[in-house]
Amino acid sequence: MIGVTAASVHLPDTDLGPVLTELAGPGGWPESLAGTACPPERAATLLGRRGLLMKEPATRLALCATHRALGLAPGPVPPPDRDPGTAVVAAVNLGNVETVADLARTVEREGYRAASPLTAPNASSNVVATTVARWFGFGGANLQVCSGAMAGADALVLAVLLLRAGRARRVALVGAEPADPVAADLRREGGAVNPRAGAACVVLTASGDGVPLELSDGEDREASIVVGPAGVDLVARWGDYYGAQDVVSLALAYHLTAAGVAASVTVRTGGRTAVLGGANAGS
């Protein structure tokens, strides 16, 4: 059985309050969703200073979301022991587009000697997934999905696949997108009305612990809360997080079920349905 044992929503410019009050009633917020989300430029307040030099906003947001999902106190993480049983699946499309655009302009204008070698890791898009792995010592399979708006849903499918195939006993599913000028222009070109920067993290295991998660292609089971199409419209309420959107929805669903606000929550993602909680909730 696949279970979700922890999650975080890290959306710096978004007030979660109105949606949570609607769903959980005044004062019924899951405690785990309390607190403010630092923006990427102030990530050091949560993560500590070390290692953040030249880290792009999406990477910083992904680190913040993972840090919070793991329940770590603010401050630097001690050098982790490498854990080959934990995999990372990141859903990120536009993490390095600003770096790549800047590099192209710099090189065209001044030549390659003007490019800092410190940006080298950011020339490769998978930098978000590998940085999360290094920061927290996750030595299992390392995937970054970039299927556009479907990235979060695809990443969830692959996270479950890694667990079912015995490639990992725990997966950190992380969604992150930036809203730097390059990313925001691209997203508006793609039709986004309200592109935002944010991240979320959902920790999945195959151990039977946590809130049960089931995936299906078809109709969802009866659930008191539905997130996504014909349910709580998080894009309209919280903003457009593009490839991270479905991970944000899953993280919210986890918090609501884990806190007992609802016995089960259905998340409608791009083409698939995920149900958290349900018959086995709380077991």
Added chain:
Amino acid sequence: MTVRVVASSLRTCFGTGDQTFEALLRGENGVGPLRHGSADRLGVERGYHILDDGPSRAGRWLAGCAADAFARSRADPVRERVIAIVGTGLGELAAVEDWALGGAVPDPEHLHYGGVLRAVLPGVTDVITLTGACSAGGHALALAQDLLELGEADVVLACAVDGMTRSMLAMIGRVAAEPTSRVRPFDADRTGVLLGEGAAAVALTRTERPGPALASVLATGLSCDARHETAPDVAGIAEAMRDALSRAARVASEVDVVVAHGTGTALNDPVESAALREVLLEPGGSPLVTAVKGAVGHLSGTAALVNVDVAIRCLRDGVVPAVTGLETVLPEGDGIRFVLGGPVEAAPRLVQTEAFGFGGANAVSLLEAA
């Protein structure tokens, strides 16, 4: 459980998979003047290019390979669930760079390959694009096998594609002491890496599906070094090798041939040699080791599936090409049986292919004859 390769389609600077393998056997290299951006700005003068022009080059190569592998797999999407997973290192970031330099703004939904592949794979259920640096294709292959073994799909196309970006070329130029003229994997006098262009698609099915097959994939091992931003790490790479052997229920001494990653860089080749020694040689293995980047360049996320295509041909034809560009074996490679000078006739039963990506994402596959 093993899965079967029912089709493999490749596009490199030499052309098709047949043409690429023939060039490897002849010891040719496909390097030429850099055709992406300007050499003086990038600090890179050479590249392994596909000599075509026009828009959406990478998408066209990928579509061509995927359509070919799909047709030859005889997949029937009415009865069979077909999924495509595309691994790429640089993806369509070149379109973002073109925009930054005055071109048109791309639609973000054109920065992945869902649309490209749905257009040529009628009835495909899902198309998933992964960005995974230089081992992306190996990750696609691993997930393809998982999907088949768990009954989530009946036919999976593990695909990969890569062109070049100015940003990656500039980083290669920035760290090179002087511009590299060709890639020389595992050579004592290697001078660094050059990029190549290409695409690949491997069609996989479960063993019980009737019809001919090219080879079997026993397993792909995955790991992440979780150690350094760009430098490879022996422990992480060795773990991916051991994971592949363990998942395939094979031992080191059974590996007959290794199609290595071999980038010709200061960092990769000694580390890869150390991992080969630790995992395969020390327990008693003595495989022949070849590598293709001296011939076709480093195809980024496509590199893993180039190695897989070459492995399939080694199994089928009983011949292992030499490492193009390797003349004097690096000191750390002492004792490793690199194929030197010309191809070697062999009858390999088990072939290991390797790909290691930026950030330490590693994929190692084991293949045998069908």
